[in-house]
Structures are given as structure tokens and as C-alpha cells.
Amino acid sequence: MLLELHPLSDQGALAPLFLDPYIARVGHDDRPAAPIAHPHVRYLGAYVDGDLVGAFMVVESGYVEVDVHALLARRALPHSRDLGRMCLAHVFADPAIERATAYVIDGLGAARNYCRKLGFKDEGARRMACRQNGRLLDVHILGMTRKDWKESQ
Numbered sequence: 001m002l003l004e005l006h007p008l009s010d011q012g013a014l015a016p017l018f019l020d021p022y023i024a025r026v027g028h029d030d031r032p033a034a035p036i037a038h039p040h041v042r043y044l045g046a047y048v049d050g051d052l053v054g055a056f057m058v059v060e061s062g063y064v065e066v067d068v069h070a071l072l073a074r075r076a077l078p079h080s081r082d083l084g085r086m087c088l089a090h091v092f093a094d095p096a097i098e099r100a101t102a103y104v105i106d107g108l109g110a111a112r113n114y115c116r117k118l119g120f121k122d123e124g125a126r127r128m129a130c131r132q133n134g135r136l137l138d139v140h141i142l143g144m145t146r147k148d149w150k151e152s153q
Contacts, residue, residue, distance in 0.1 A: 001049060003079055005056070005086045008043040011035040014055055014071075022074045023054075026105060030131060044090060046076060046083045053079070056087040064098040066091055070114070084118045092149045099145045105130050106138040115142045119152040 008014065017023055018033045027033045035043065036057070046054040054072035061067045068087060072080050091100050102115045106125075116122075120142035128136040 001079070002047075003082050003086065004047040004050075005044045005083065005090060006047065008045040008055060011037060011043065013045065013052060014043060017052075017055060017071050017073065020073050023071050026108060026111070027132070044087055046072065046079075046087075048076065048079055054083065056083075058087075058091060061101065064096060065101060066097055066099075067101050067103065069102070070111070080114060081117060084114065088118060088144070088149060092146055097146070099143055100149075102142040102144075104140045104142065105132060106140065112140055112142070118144070119148055120144045121148065 014035045018035065024033050040060040042058050044056045044058065045052050046056065053076035054070065057069040057071065059067040059069070068091065070080070070084065070087075072083070076083065088100060091097055100120075102120050103126075104112045104115060121144065123141045123143045125141060126139045129139040130137050
């Protein structure tokens with residue numbers, strides 16, 4: 001089984017992922033389910049045996065911090081922890097980055113547990129920070145510092 005992460009310069013390759021019902025369920029009411037084209041946003045394609053099974057969106061949110069979002073199809077789940085660790089290794093390979101933050105919409109317990117299993121720590125919540133299906137929901141904040149990453153190795 002060959003697992004790989006590669007930067008995706010062609011966001012068109014991401015379109016099928018955003019149409020996947022398993023991924024689309026985390027959508028926001030105010031944003032279409034589509035890749036974000038912004039100079040501070042980049043995507044890492046997640047591949048299993050050469051097939052694109054997901055992506056990680058990495059958002060430069062500050063000089064020392066990035067936000068990380070996983071977009072993994074159901075068929076990627078058996079490899080999700082390994083792919084997540086590969087993404088974090090990529091993030092922390094940049095010596096300027098001191099922390100990664102994951103924001104998880106309330107009600108996505110599996111996503112929150114995934115972050116915890118990767119080594120993220122609960123840091124609080126932004127109350128009523130996201131509208132989904134017409135309802136305001138809290139967004140949980142999970143963080144990982146470079147020190148946390150090194151200790152998890």
C-alpha cells in the first residue's frame with residue numbers, strides 16, 4: 001500500500017472530492033462546497049496506490065501558524081491517521097511554523113476524535129461561529145504546537 005501526499009496546483013482535481021456526500025456533509029451555509037482560491041490557501045492531495053482519495057487544505061493564518069482541514073473520502077478512512085501524520089510532517093517541515101490549528105464544527109465527533117488521535121489538544125470553542133443547515137453551531141478549536149508534534153514522534 002503506497003500512501004503519498006503531493007501539492008495540488010490544479011484545483012479542478014479537487015472537484016470530485018467536494019461532490020462526495022461524505023465530505024460535503026461538513027459544508028457551511030454561507031460558502032459553496034468548492035476549493036478556495038486564495039494565495040494563503042494550498043491543498044495537499046492524499047493518494048492511496050496512486051488514486052486521489054482526499055486532500056488537506058492548509059491555510060496560512062499567521063506568521064507562525066497554519067489551519068489544517070481534512071477532506072478525506074470514506075475510502076481513505078483506513079489510511080486517515082497515516083495521511084494526517086504525513087500532512088503534519090509536511091506542515092512542521094517549515095521551520096517558521098510553530099503551531100497547527102484545526103477547527104471542527106459541533107456535531108462532527110468523529111472529526112474531533114481524528115484530530116485528537118493525531119495529537120491535537122482541545123483549546124476551546126468559538127460559540128455560534130458557523131451556520132449549517134440554517135442553525136448556528138459552535139466551532140471547536142484544537143491545536144498542536146511544534147513541541148507537541150515532536151513529542152508525538
